[in-house]
Amino acid sequence: MPDALYQRYLKALDTHLDHRAACTTCTNSRRCREGGRLWDAFTRSQDAYLERQRSQRGKPNSR
DSSP states (O other), X not given: OOOHHHHHHHHHHHHHHXXXXXXXXXXXXXXXXXXXXXXXXXXXXXXXXXXXHHHHTTOTTOO
16 A cells, blocks of 8 residues: 555645646746745655654664
């Protein structure tokens, strides 16, 4: 079964990239309001996933 947190992280990235490809306002250094919201959602999901990965390192049978 796929990891739900990982799937949410990838979905947030895909959503941001889809917006970025279509938005005429967003650049690599500046985002429109919607682009900023999507980027924030992606970074929160990524941070949560990576934090969980870090916390599971070294724990036996952490799956």
